[in-house]
């Protein structure tokens with residue numbers, strides 16, 4: 001990296017913690033943060049599931065540390081942050097990427113569905129970021145990135161509880177941005193569009209759904225996990241010292257308009 005880019009994007013000497021790093025978007029973000037120079041604590045639900053991500057981080061020339069926890073257990077959040085600080089010496093960037101979805105019509109959701117989805121998608125980022133803030137404040141600052149979704153902004157059928165949690169993350173980021181600005185902690189959200197990952201492979205392997213996606217997303221294709229990295233490097237790096245409380249949506253243009261179709265209602269002869 002040239003000196004001028006370093007000033008905005010270098011994470012040399014910094015430590016990042018990525019939850020849900022065993023695959024999908026989390027793995028890409030962990031590798032990207034490592035590429036920018038950070039040592040990366042990788043959280044996953046099993047040691048073995050993190051092996052490939054650890055290799056990717058090491059290939060980028062960075063140190064990795066594997067942390068195993070089920071984030072549906074609220075007590076695990078403080079432990080994950082403490083283990084990161086103990087193992088890598090500090091914590092500068094927290095990326096809350098772990099998440100889950102259960103897709104059902106509104107009426108079919110149970111109380112157990114509600115608790116499970118809210119526990120992982122919302123309570124865990126809330127508790128993890130509070131624990132991270134204590135470490136960051138003592139170090140003079142830090143960055144938190146919550147991984148939100150298009151459903152932070154629009155309703156998508158069969159994702160009621162998931163969407164509620166993702167909209168709430170956007171609000172959480174705003175309040176944390178306000179409360180923690182005095183500690184020099186910037187808090188922002190990444191909102192991925194439709195990205196091919198283990199979470200969504202069941203959806204997009206259906207040709208009918210894929211045809212819908214290609215007709216609705218101006219880029220005319222789903223996104224790849226790697227395409228989420230640059231936005232997170234911006235929110236994680238020194239260049240974002242005055243960027244806080246925002247959501248960066250990386251969606252191939254989905255939220256920008258209804259359809260890419262040249263012959264659609266917006267067409268002008």
Ligand SMILES: NC(=O)c1ccc[n+]([C@@H]2O[C@H](COP(=O)([O-])OP(=O)(O)OC[C@H]3O[C@@H](n4cnc5c(N)ncnc54)[C@H](O)[C@@H]3O)[C@@H](O)[C@H]2O)c1
Nearest residue numbers: 020023024025070071072097098099149192194195197199
């Ligand atoms: N793929 C998409 O289209 C898309 C779009 C918008 C947002 N997202 C969000 O991106 C994030 C990453 O998702 P992904 O698409 O890479 O899918 P993924 O399934 O590969 O990643 C989700 C991660 O969360 C972890 N996780 C789930 N439940 C957990 C629990 N109880 N304890 C600990 N970890 C748990 C999983 O182990 C996994 O590593 C999620 O927050 C998801 O909501 C994904």
Ligand SMILES: O=C(O)[C@H](O)[C@@H](O)[C@H](O)[C@H](O)CO
Nearest residue numbers: 101149150151192193194200
């Ligand atoms: O069905 C799902 O699992 C959800 O719809 C998500 O994965 C969305 O694709 C994403 O959140 C949109 O940004």
